[in-house]
Amino acid sequence: MEHIHGTYNLQLVILSYFIASLASYAALDLAGRVSLTSGRARHWWVACGAISMGLGIWSMHFVGMIAFVLPIHVSYSVDKVILSVLLAIIASGVALEFAGRPSNRISKLVFAGLLLTAGITSMHYVGMAAMSIPITYKPGLVVLSVLIAALASYAALWLMFFFNRPESRHHWVYKIGSGLIMGLAITGMHYTGMAAAHFHQVQAIPESLSRQLESEVLAYLIAAGTFVAIGLTLFGNFINQRMVQKDQRIRENEQWYHALYHNHSDAIVSVDREGIIKGINAVVTTITGYSEKRVIDRPINQIIEQIDVECSSKDTIHAWDQPDLEQRHYMAKMKNTQNELLDLSIAVIPVIIDDTHVGSHILIKDITEETQAQQNIRHQALHDPLTGLPNRRKLDEVLANTIHACEQKQHKFAVMVMDIDRFKMINDSLGHSIGDVFLKEVSHRIVTTIGASHPQATTNVTLARMGGDEFTMVVTGEQADERQVVCLAEKIVEAIKQPYRLKENDFYVTASIGIAMYPEHGAGTDALIKHADSAMYEVKKNGKNGYQFYTAQLDSELYERIELEGYLRKALERNEMVLYYQPQIRTLDSRMIGVEALIRWQHPLKGLLAPDVFIPLAEETGMIYDIGNWTIREACRQMKLWHASGGPLIPVSVNLSSQQFHQSNLVEQVQNALIETGLEAKYLELEITESMMMDAAVSTAILNELSALGVKISLDDFGTGYSSLSYLKHFPIHKLKIDRSFVTDITESHSDQAIVATIISMAQNLKMEVIAEGIETKGQLDILMQNDCREIQGYYFSRPLPASEVENNFFVPLRLLGERNTVFHSV
Ligand code: C2E
Ligand code: MG
Ligand code: MG
Numbered sequence: 001m002e003h004i005h006g007t008y009n010l011q012l013v014i015l016s017y018f019i020a021s022l023a024s025y026a027a028l029d030l031a032g033r034v035s036l037t038s039g040r041a042r043h044w045w046v047a048c049g050a051i052s053m054g055l056g057i058w059s060m061h062f063v064g065m066i067a068f069v070l071p072i073h074v075s076y077s078v079d080k081v082i083l084s085v086l087l088a089i090i091a092s093g094v095a096l097e098f099a100g101r102p103s104n105r106i107s108k109l110v111f112a113g114l115l116l117t118a119g120i121t122s123m124h125y126v127g128m129a130a131m132s133i134p135i136t137y138k139p140g141l142v143v144l145s146v147l148i149a150a151l152a153s154y155a156a157l158w159l160m161f162f163f164n165r166p167e168s169r170h171h172w173v174y175k176i177g178s179g180l181i182m183g184l185a186i187t188g189m190h191y192t193g194m195a196a197a198h199f200h201q202v203q204a205i206p207e208s209l210s211r212q213l214e215s216e217v218l219a220y221l222i223a224a225g226t227f228v229a230i231g232l233t234l235f236g237n238f239i240n241q242r243m244v245q246k247d248q249r250i251r252e253n254e255q256w257y258h259a260l261y262h263n264h265s266d267a268i269v270s271v272d273r274e275g276i277i278k279g280i281n282a283v284v285t286t287i288t289g290y291s292e293k294r295v296i297d298r299p300i301n302q303i304i305e306q307i308d309v310e311c312s313s314k315d316t317i318h319a320w321d322q323p324d325l326e327q328r329h330y331m332a333k334m335k336n337t338q339n340e341l342l343d344l345s346i347a348v349i350p351v352i353i354d355d356t357h358v359g360s361h362i363l364i365k366d367i368t369e370e371t372q373a374q375q376n377i378r379h380q381a382l383h384d385p386l387t388g389l390p391n392r393r394k395l396d397e398v399l400a401n402t403i404h405a406c407e408q409k410q411h412k413f414a415v416m417v418m419d420i421d422r423f424k425m426i427n428d429s430l431g432h433s434i435g436d437v438f439l440k441e442v443s444h445r446i447v448t449t450i451g452a453s454h455p456q457a458t459t460n461v462t463l464a465r466m467g468g469d470e471f472t473m474v475v476t477g478e479q480a481d482e483r484q485v486v487c488l489a490e491k492i493v494e495a496i497k498q499p500y501r502l503k504e505n506d507f508y509v510t511a512s513i514g515i516a517m518y519p520e521h522g523a524g525t526d527a528l529i530k531h532a533d534s535a536m537y538e539v540k541k542n543g544k545n546g547y548q549f550y551t552a553q554l555d556s557e558l559y560e561r562i563e564l565e566g567y568l569r570k571a572l573e574r575n576e577m578v579l580y581y582q583p584q585i586r587t588l589d590s591r592m593i594g595v596e597a598l599i600r601w602q603h604p605l606k607g608l609l610a611p612d613v614f615i616p617l618a619e620e621t622g623m624i625y626d627i628g629n630w631t632i633r634e635a636c637r638q639m640k641l642w643h644a645s646g647g648p649l650i651p652v653s654v655n656l657s658s659q660q661f662h663q664s665n666l667v668e669q670v671q672n673a674l675i676e677t678g679l680e681a682k683y684l685e686l687e688i689t690e691s692m693m694m695d696a697a698v699s700t701a702i703l704n705e706l707s708a709l710g711v712k713i714s715l716d717d718f719g720t721g722y723s724s725l726s727y728l729k730h731f732p733i734h735k736l737k738i739d740r741s742f743v744t745d746i747t748e749s750h751s752d753q754a755i756v757a758t759i760i761s762m763a764q765n766l767k768m769e770v771i772a773e774g775i776e777t778k779g780q781l782d783i784l785m786q787n788d789c790r791e792i793q794g795y796y797f798s799r800p801l802p803a804s805e806v807e808n809n810f811f812v813p814l815r816l817l818g819e820r821n822t823v824f825h826s827v
Helices: 010-032 039-067 078-099 105-129 139-163 171-196 215-263 282-288 300-306 314-321 368-382 392-409 423-430 432-453 482-497 525-541 552-571 611-621 624-644 666-677 696-709 725-729 740-744 750-765 778-786 803-817
Strands: 075-077 135-137 197-200 212-214 267-272 277-280 309-311 328-335 341-353 356-366 413-421 460-467 470-476 500-502 505-507 510-518 546-549 577-586 591-603 607-609 652-655 684-689 712-718 735-738 769-773 791-793
Touching (some): 010 171, 039 078, 039 105, 039 171, 039 215, 105 139, 135 139, 139 171, 171 197, 267 282, 282 356, 341 368, 392 413, 392 460, 392 470, 392 510, 392 525, 413 423, 413 525, 423 432, 423 696, 432 460, 432 470, 432 482, 432 500, 525 546, 525 552, 552 591, 577 624, 577 803, 591 624, 607 611, 624 666, 666 684, 666 696, 740 750, 740 778, 750 769, 750 778
Parallel strands (some): 510 546, 652 684, 684 712, 712 735
Antiparallel strands (some): 075 212, 267 356, 309 328, 328 341, 413 510, 460 470, 500 505, 577 591, 591 607
């Protein structure tokens, strides 16, 4: 047979290479997705890749055939053409399927490469066999063509599946490179295969080749094939683009998640359904000291056992493998690596994927500081900042709980309300900061006494400060009976009585304690406190410094007190206050040398009330300022009137209460009263008590200002105030008033006589006047006169009288005698 030699159309050769490369690119690109997907999507991608690649190879092959121009007419067998296409598609499909499997890398590559090589070569030689002319092959070149196909197939697969990193920035270079190499494999194989072929001249077309294709038709088919290949490529590219974008989004989401997970201020532990740790963030390591390596893939229960975690709820440990799809929250405590106890707030958040609970994120927040702050706020809300003792709110809580507990066990307990007598005086005279120091000392003494009284802790005492100088104790315990409570009350009274060293001086106060027993004196918080209060007021009323249990009778007294307060508020405006005057007498000649103004209240229902009944109430409620100012004014007015109408030119003494004495505008008030009434200052004497002068510096300043006005100062109730005598010489005091308590028993008591005698001589030495109060009998008068007491005041001469009676009893004889400042006799 005669050989036929063909020539190549170079453009078509180049075109065939591009078709091959383009198809390979598209196929590999699509197939690249195979390794990233699974399930149905994977089959779909394999099919697309196979069709695209099979058609691409096939198109290239036949363009290459057309590029080879033979001098004779050549047609093609349809069956074989179809078979070659199918071979190309199937081989490509199987190769891609294997190459995309996520198994052993080398064997996969070998197998996939073999299949691809087989596909390409078989497609080529079946396609050659479709030609209507006889062909013989040079075996050497055939083998070479197979080797080229194999080599290039391996290179392309390796590039595509093993070397390629989809996340790399040069991804597209690998893709194009793979396509070009793959194109080279196919075209190289094809043209080598062509070089191996010898075409022979035939005379006639065999019958069996009746289903033949003409080159033109084939050209259309190739064009269609190429079109489909490129179409699939474009489609693949389009899909791929979308996938890339999706991948990008997934990667971005992953990075967002990563940033949140690893930079979160809370510790995060991720566990699967079985409680195996799958991830932790850095905070976990900071808190527990465990590195990620040490905990990953270990059961969380094991780790929890190793670190000291104490959960508020027992089932917390297993919270993550609960089928519960709800979030759960727990509180826990744990020691960190520095051995500090942390408060943790734990949230277990289930991770649900496609309706399946696959695990949980456990968010662990360190709330130690917040808890601490909350505890501080709660502590502040329930405690007194000055003494650190529970406050009224806390006491209410304790009381309510105690009542609840004792109700069930039928136990007794006591509520003790304590008030410091004379605290106001300390506060007023020494100032608030010293008052605070004093209160701290008081609370310290009570705490110590409580501690010392109950060493066996058979009783439990809660001490609270209710404000000011008021303390409350709740005494509970099996032995909290009256006997125990009395014992405690006595010890507290004793402890409070001891001197207080304030501003380098000793000060004395006393305590009044009222006690109510549960359930005898009340079943509720309010009743118990109220009744203990009533008992406490009773102690105060009866001379302070002691304790008393509540009795039903006290209730009505408390009610009376409240009622009295209501009346007192209106007393001044209703003109119910009256001043009585008690004459002060010179013993030498029984001459009236002065009067003391003593206030009385003409109560609309109760009649005339003595100051003891309402002055303490006025002091407590602050009404004392108005009442005191009225008294000064009224005394001055009355005195001026007497002077003007021919009465004796004697002075009037007005009592000041502690609060009044420390009132900032006292001097102004006194001055105004003098100016308004026109009374000369020398006719006004102000009576103060020793206790008002606790702070020497403050009292000296006030006294000096008053003295500067020309007003005189008497020291009332002298001898009862525990005060140091050394201050006497520093103060501008004109007169000492010996307290009635020394006079009452003076006829029997030698010690009282001695005290009185001492006071008198001391006053004379200090160049002060001295007057004795409360003289009721001739015997008392005689002893005082023997001791050189020159001035006296007492019922023996006269009770305090209304102004008119003073006029009648003391002024009338004077007028009859027609002279002023004369001698009066007692009535
Ligand atoms: P005080 O200043 O020591 O007044 C003397 C008190 O002794 C007066 O009682 C007077 O009636 C009473 N008294 C006088 N002589 C005798 C006596 O021979 N025997 C007895 N048993 N008592 C005698 P009063 O008027 O009830 O006053 C009591 C206290 O009330 C006063 O004691 C004074 O501290 C205070 N007070 C009276 N008036 C005022 C006032 O206007 N302002 C203030 N802040 N206190 C006043
Ligand atoms: Mg007085
Ligand atoms: Mg007095």
